[in-house]
Amino acid sequence: MNAPAELPPPAPHKAQQKERHEANKLDKRLLRLAGQAIGDFNMIEDGDKVMVCLSGGKDSYGLLDVLLKLRERAPIRFDLVAVNLDQKQPGFPAHVLPDYLTRLGVPFHIETQDTYSIVTRVIPAGKTLCSLCSRLRRGILYRVASELGATKIALGHHRDDILGTFFLNLFYGGRLKGMPPKLVSDDGRHVVIRPLAYVREADLARYAQVKGFPIIPCNLCGSQDNLKRKEVKRMLLEWERRHPGRVENTFNALARVVPSHLMDAGLFDFRGLKATGVADAEGDIAFDEEPCATPEARPRDDGLALVRFGD
Numbered sequence: 001m002n003a004p005a006e007l008p009p010p011a012p013h014k015a016q017q018k019e020r021h022e023a024n025k026l027d028k029r030l031l032r033l034a035g036q037a038i039g040d041f042n043m044i045e046d047g048d049k050v051m052v053c054l055s056g057g058k059d060s061y062g063l064l065d066v067l068l069k070l071r072e073r074a075p076i077r078f079d080l081v082a083v084n085l086d087q088k089q090p091g092f093p094a095h096v097l098p099d100y101l102t103r104l105g106v107p108f109h110i111e112t113q114d115t116y117s118i119v120t121r122v123i124p125a126g127k128t129l130c131s132l133c134s135r136l137r138r139g140i141l142y143r144v145a146s147e148l149g150a151t152k153i154a155l156g157h158h159r160d161d162i163l164g165t166f167f168l169n170l171f172y173g174g175r176l177k178g179m180p181p182k183l184v185s186d187d188g189r190h191v192v193i194r195p196l197a198y199v200r201e202a203d204l205a206r207y208a209q210v211k212g213f214p215i216i217p218c219n220l221c222g223s224q225d226n227l228k229r230k231e232v233k234r235m236l237l238e239w240e241r242r243h244p245g246r247v248e249n250t251f252n253a254l255a256r257v258v259p260s261h262l263m264d265a266g267l268f269d270f271r272g273l274k275a276t277g278v279a280d281a282e283g284d285i286a287f288d289e290e291p292c293a294t295p296e297a298r299p300r301d302d303g304l305a306l307v308r309f310g311d
């Protein structure tokens with residue numbers, strides 16, 4: 001009797017196939033958007049050593065993961081070093097990040113500084129700890145960046161952080177001011193970059209699930225959530241749900257500023273403005289209502305941004 005023919009492996013379930021397809025699309029989208037932001041703002045240059053700040057939250061895990069992948073495909077050479085600041089918050093699982101980074105084979109540094117004790121000693125009970133905590137953290141991370149010889153400091157802020165900050169400044173600070181994708185640190189010695197500037201928070205949350213990152217909860221310090229930030233976040237979620245396109249348009253507007261049509265005389269010389277005597281087809285029509293068409297979206301050439309940082 002012939003041996004029974006080997007059965008083919010069972011076809012993967014449709015739902016599994018779909019899930020895999022979606023995960024693949026998400027992966028590509030994150031790489032494309034991060035590659036594009038890096039290229040648009042010239043965030044990473046040949047020979048850079050990028051210090052990736054890793055908190056143990058979904059955003060910073062996503063950032064490290066994406067940068068590792070982009071490094072493999074980029075036409076330039078740059079190094080990555082992951083840094084975590086262990087602030088000695090009660091219950092912080094100190095082994096999680098070293099274990100993860102060792103498994104990944106990424107060079108890393110864990111800086112242990114008990115800022116938690118300082119903050120809880122100095123700030124009266126019931127007051128929010130965040131402002132002093134983040135000031136201390138910033139100073140420590142700048143010092144660590146210098147010690148490690150890092151030329152760039154990468155943070156995991158995403159599109160929704162940038163929009164949230166923009167609206168907080170608008171509503172409560174009376175300023176048109178967001179969160180820049182690239183900046184020089186307040187001590188003047190470091191360049192801070194946000195490669196996830198174009199990435200939606202929901203995508204990072206999904207990515208963390210798909211990748212199974214060992215997330216460390218961010219409420220260990222027991223500090224109250226920033227209520228105003230929460231309120232703005234709720235507003236954006238509501239817009240996303242009820243007015244498709246509004247959040248995207250608002251975000252895109254941050255990169256299409258027209259100083260001559262705002263009111264900041266420091267940005268545009270209104271006082272010195274004179275008639276030119278030359279007709280301008282693109283010029284202002286003054287008496288009529290301005291048309292309010294959505295400008296063309298910026299071209300986003302899938303994948304190419306991955307290999308064209310410097311364009």
Ligand code: SF4
Nearest residue numbers: 129130133134221223
């Ligand atoms: S939430 Fe906690 S760890 Fe984060 S800045 Fe505020 S006090 Fe610091």
